[in-house]
Amino acid sequence: MAGQLDGKVAFVTGSGRGMGRAHALEMAARGADIMIHDVKKAEADEAADAVRKLGRKVLVSYADVTDIDAMAKYAAEGEKKLGRIDILVNNAGIAAERAGIDEVTPEWFQRMFDIHVKGTFFTTKAVVPGMKARKQGKILLVSSMWAMTGNAYGATYSAAKGAILALTKSWAKEFAPWNICVNAVAPGSVYSQMVIERDGLEAAQKRWNLIPLKRPAQVEEIAYSVAFLCSPESDFITGQVLSQNGGMAIVGI
Secondary structure, rough: OOOOOOOEEEEEOOOHHHHHHHHHHHHHHOOOEEEEEEEOOHHHHHHHHHHHHHOOOEEEOOOOOOOHHHHHHHHHHHHHHHOOOOOOEEEOOOOOOOOOOOOOHHHHHHHHHHHHHHHHHHHHHHHHHHHHHHHHHHEEHHHHEHHHHHOOEEEHHHHHHHHHHHHHHHHHHHHHHEEEEEEEEEOOOOEEEHHHHHHHHHHHHHEEEOOOOOEEEEHHHHHHHHHHOOOHHOOOOOOOOOOOOOOOOOOOO
């Protein structure tokens, strides 16, 4: 879909690797200029180089998504240097704890909510004024299938990702008067570097064998959905959640 996002600027948090990088590159391939963000400098720089190779403009930030002032400063820089921010993808996150309640520390609990909820909330707050002024925008939040189904060894992660779904639904209504659409994706198992580092390939493969389609999603498959929800093709879609999970969770309305 080359040219679908021509003239647009997309800000993707946590876009140094994995799903975030895939989101950024897919939107760059469709014509958008990209604001790369990641707490890891080397990975952010590598992603930025990949965007440049696609012929798109790019800005880079290495801030922690929980640093409200730094994220607001970067949003302002994007508005100034790229002229606008049309799309925000709140992707930055960390893996689930893989533990029961007895093993969860207050520090881990706080970090989980700071990154997923606080980071999403205040980065969005920094970007929305420009969207309101232009009376248009697309905001995409990354939740998880676990927010819908729960998980026996990831309660704090599931809860934080559940908060993401609540923000999606509330913001869709709050921002609708300015023609700002807010949606979420809630992926199931994804073949990503973060998953392999956290669980190991053997353990991950055991879970993937339980999926009806018998495989995890590739990061590019998640990126296709994200790009669609950030494109003009989705202009009448807001407040919705799309779960790419290979049939692992099938929920009714």
